[in-house]
Amino acid sequence: MIYLDHCATTRPYSEVVTAVSTATAADFWNPSSMYRPAKALDRRRQAALQSLASLLGCQAEELIQTSCATESTNMALKGLFARYGKRLDRIICCASDHDATLATCDYLATHGADIIRLKPRADGRIDPADLVDALNDRTLLVSILHVNNETGVVQDLETLVPLIREHAPKAFIHGDLVQSWSRIRFSLRRLDLDLASFSAHKIHGPKGVGLLYRKAKVLPDPLIHGGGQQKGWRSGTDNWPLLHGMQIAAEIQAESFVQRKAKVNAHRAYLSKELTKLAAVFNFSDTVAEICSVSFPGLRGETILHMLEEEEIYLSTASACQTGSGKVSHVLQACGVPLDRAQGTLRISLDALNTEAELEYLVQTLKAKLEQLRQWQS
């Protein structure tokens, strides 16, 4: 089995499986309880958040444990709109954003938000001039997808964030950092975001846990009210097993960063060379090495996907959230990729766990399948 769909989800590290399993069995206490074993667990929670904070470049108090990045993004957008929406009603996003942002914006539009969807340039990036044009004195929030989950294109936060600070000093900035976590080195402090969303299962952690970073003075309304856990920011019984799993995954990813990147860069260079020989077109340059949006013009991505799965090679055409909808990816459409090329697109998302042999097998198999397909079509 060759798994090349790491943007959809990742296989948890064995250390993560062990950590979650041990914690589920043994550390089942409710960390809010008053007796010692529960209080000890609560201290381990604090230590885990401390570790995550130091990896992300922020304070532990600025991290809220959520059930997933989608929840984090919902809390950021809805929480700010609920609190400040009467005075500041404009929310700026980008048409190639993840559905967690776009669907939340659509919902807020029905509650009076003034949603501006920037159209990205053909290279997938936000045009700074378009962003400045969209900013006004009623701008509540700009939400930016750091690394696009379908194209791998990296938004230039170093340029965009200062522009927002300059032209709309009251606006908050939310970063969807799901696909950049552990693929790009960053410090939240230095990025100067107000909020940011993270998911564990995209970095070999468990499903069901994410983070919302919230800079100390940024006060969105909570999305989930109740028993007042996490200082009231996110109620619901504290989930130690999944937090611990996320911590272990993040620590392994941080320790292995240099080796992982070297390996993935080599994978990407190999694919760039070999797939080009097969008449594939890389839809975007300037992407993270892990995410390849490659098009086989004149062919259907879905057909190639199913031919590859016969050989137990698993990849996707677009975001997993959109599969089966039969529609062309909204991301490729937003970037102006011509229909013919969009329909022929595969998303190959690489990981350091992939081996050279796997990629060689992918290339050979793809070559054979493409020949077959092109023969059938001629």
Added chain:
Amino acid sequence: MIYLDHCATTRPYSEVVTAVSTATAADFWNPSSMYRPAKALDRRRQAALQSLASLLGCQAEELIQTSCATESTNMALKGLFARYGKRLDRIICCASDHDATLATCDYLATHGADIIRLKPRADGRIDPADLVDALNDRTLLVSILHVNNETGVVQDLETLVPLIREHAPKAFIHGDLVQSWSRIRFSLRRLDLDLASFSAHKIHGPKGVGLLYRKAKVLPDPLIHGGGQQKGWRSGTDNWPLLHGMQIAAEIQAESFVQRKAKVNAHRAYLSKELTKLAAVFNFSDTVAEICSVSFPGLRGETILHMLEEEEIYLSTASACQTGSGKVSHVLQACGVPLDRAQGTLRISLDALNTEAELEYLVQTLKAKLEQLRQWQS
């Protein structure tokens, strides 16, 4: 170690730990992906929901997988208010409800909801006449805590639900069934609720997963928007490992219902007899056997709790969510339990996993500690 705090959380069954662990390691696919192993996992998801639905007495399509019961309750209340709040703005709850309901109601009050908190009778039950008085033609929702998490008192849904249907036919009814799941036999269809919230970790399942039951024609706005998973009701990558863990826990609980109840009933009878000898007062009658709210007038519950934890006996004074707040339980206050008795209250929450020997040890230890305490005080 003697664990008597099963209302706070439970130790997952070993079968649950194995199921979650195996699924985390092996079944890591994103069920929304287009290839076979992912689609096979999606079918297992449907089968698990089917199993849960048949245990709960509803249709699989009526169940939404959430991250916890607090999320479920938030979605029920906020989702209905967001959709219908302009026409129907009254929400009726009870002052002894769980904070998931009360804090959500407080929040909705700041957004224009007309919140009525019924005061329960001294026996912990809602007075049907008070409920009828509170119903008007702008009533959106009545939320009822089926089994109270601190007192064990069971609300008489068979009486209350038909009254609501009669006097406020437009009103929806939400049940917080967290503590009744697997302690009382019920069928959602027969209870005639519109929405109901459930949590896995209270029935020996994993933390991080719950359910919202939503009768087919009941249409709250989703709380979490995004990729459109679960037919748009709850976005975020589908979490198979935790759903599977919840399924296994619920199946074990259903199969063992008769034996479990017999055991817990015997435990409760034993405690009633023995604790009364120690001058303890049971604050409520007509409760589920599992939850004992017992008071030692003139003493402090917190002191007894810490003396017991020295002997590795773990229980609580009130809901885990409220511990450490230093406040007297809002539940006991709402029921009019006198301050002196409320301050001297312990919540002992039993489970079929507890043994007779454990309860004997509890009684002996408690006897010794109480003598010590009363000596100090005299």
